[in-house]
Amino acid sequence: MDALRGIAAHSALDLVAVCLLTFGIYYPRHRRRDLVPAYLALNFGLFAVVAALGEVGDGGAALGFGLFGVLSIVRLRSDAVQHEEVAYYFTTLVLGLVCGLPHVALAVKAALAAGALTVIWVADSPLLPARSRRVLVTLDTVHACPAALRADLALRLGEPLDWTVTEVDYVRDLMVVDVRYREHRVEGGRLRPAAAEAGRGRRMEPVGEPV
Numbered sequence: 001m002d003a004l005r006g007i008a009a010h011s012a013l014d015l016v017a018v019c020l021l022t023f024g025i026y027y028p029r030h031r032r033r034d035l036v037p038a039y040l041a042l043n044f045g046l047f048a049v050v051a052a053l054g055e056v057g058d059g060g061a062a063l064g065f066g067l068f069g070v071l072s073i074v075r076l077r078s079d080a081v082q083h084e085e086v087a088y089y090f091t092t093l094v095l096g097l098v099c100g101l102p103h104v105a106l107a108v109k110a111a112l113a114a115g116a117l118t119v120i121w122v123a124d125s126p127l128l129p130a131r132s133r134r135v136l137v138t139l140d141t142v143h144a145c146p147a148a149l150r151a152d153l154a155l156r157l158g159e160p161l162d163w164t165v166t167e168v169d170y171v172r173d174l175m176v177v178d179v180r181y182r183e184h185r186v187e188g189g190r191l192r193p194a195a196a197e198a199g200r201g202r203r204m205e206p207v208g209e210p211v
Contacts, residue, residue: 007051009106011044014099017113018043018092025121026088035085043092050100084124091120132161134180142168142175149177158183 022039026032098104098112135157143149153160159182167176 010099013110014047014095017095020117021091039088039092043096046093046096047100050097054102087120091116132180132182137177137179139175142170142173153179157181
């Protein structure tokens with residue numbers, strides 16, 4: 001019974017921590033509902049595995065091999081999940097691992113969970129400098145000069161930070177560019193006239209979320 005009460009208290013701490021992370025920090029800032037169940041399931045699944053392995057003898061070797069097996073199946077595709085979302089994935093893993101570890105006081109676990117939540121809250125704060133965005137742009141012209149390409153991207157999108165030309169088609173006179181850029185400033189909730197005018201005549205496909 002004492003073991004069950006301990007697991008119940010630690011699982012409650014884990015659920016509170018991951019819900020604060022998911023519904024209090026991540027979702028209000030990024031609005032990706034598809035990752036919410038992934039964060040919750042990954043967190044509590046890891047907690048359950050760690051808590052169960054901790055009850056097997058001294059838990060040392062079993063816990064180590066069990067964690068290795070669980071974490072080895074986690075695969076993150078860079079195009080589908082951005083770096084900031086990987087940070088949330090690791091935070092959910094840390095919360096599940098810390099809260100499930102045996103022989104650690106509840107107060108220590110609560111302090112460590114609070115520290116992890118504070119770090120991700122500050123690191124992903126919207127008060128930090130402006131974020132960049134990444135898009136796949138199809139231009140209706142082929143620029144042979146990098147300076148001309150940069151000027152065109154700056155007019156259409158904002159300040160280009162980095163880009164990679166992924167396709168050039170001289171027959172149809174178009175090129176596809178993977179661009180990371182900083183957006184134009186908005187005036188009264190609308191893009192500057194030059195950016196709005198440049199937006200005509202090209203197609204953009206978002207590659208990922210703001211980073």
